[in-house]
Amino acid sequence: MSLVDSATAAPAAQEATPAAAADTADVSTAPPAAAPAEAQAASSDLLVVHHLNDSRSQRILWLLEELQIPYTIKKYQRTPLGLAPKELFAVHPLGKSPAITDNGKIVAESGVIIEYLIKKYGKGKFVPTLEDSKMQDTFWLHWAEGSAMNWLLMKLIFTIVPQKAPFIARPIVSGIFSSVCTKLVDPEVQKIGNFVSNELTKTNGGWLAGGDGDGNPTAADFQMMFVAEAMASGRLPNVPDSIKTYVQKIHERTAYKRALEKGGTYAYGKL
């Protein structure tokens, strides 16, 4: 059975979708509170977010709540090692989250999903109005995953690996990792924080690409949400206040709160 079939006929579809065979996965239908009743009836089963707990796919839930379109969340739980369960590989060969299924079409990679959803369902909202701002919007969409996240992940790995090293080797491993981290990783992470902070001070209305014509966030913000949250999570030193204020601005949005309720445990956001 194709994914189109499986996405249109829950709950029977749960057996038909490869990913739905997951022991760990559960499905929760999440029509946004303010969506028109007829729209909910029309297609909430067609748009499915493959959501790994505590992950970047929280971005997509926030965007969908802002868009106020009907969708379904299919939940996957990380393995004890923190990896995606094998069922996510049945959705997409990379086995990563976020991924979405829209009317049978699989879309992977946060930035692509964000662009796709705004273009298809935004009705002109969440798009900057000025040409320069559109370039800015694209910049953040690429930079978040293409540059910033690499260094933040590197920092995470350099922090975790020494803690996991065998007891006897820990002092040596810690010494090496700490030295490389101090010389190479920390300055890059600091540069990222300073850059984002500096850009935030220049923005109009507090959104990274200046927001849309109605003062709403744009793709830049949906994408950068995770980067800013990771930075403001308290695990990094010297995070500029402007990044914390930016995260607070996002967390205050009703749509963000609804996304949090629907997504389940998320380390970077509390209800």
Ligand SMILES: N[C@@H](CCC(=O)N[C@@H](CS)C(=O)NCC(=O)O)C(=O)O
């Ligand atoms: N650049 C990708 C990254 C996707 C990614 O690495 N997602 C993580 C969750 S935050 C994941 O699926 N991790 C599980 C794994 O790698 O096994 C995107 O933004 O979509």
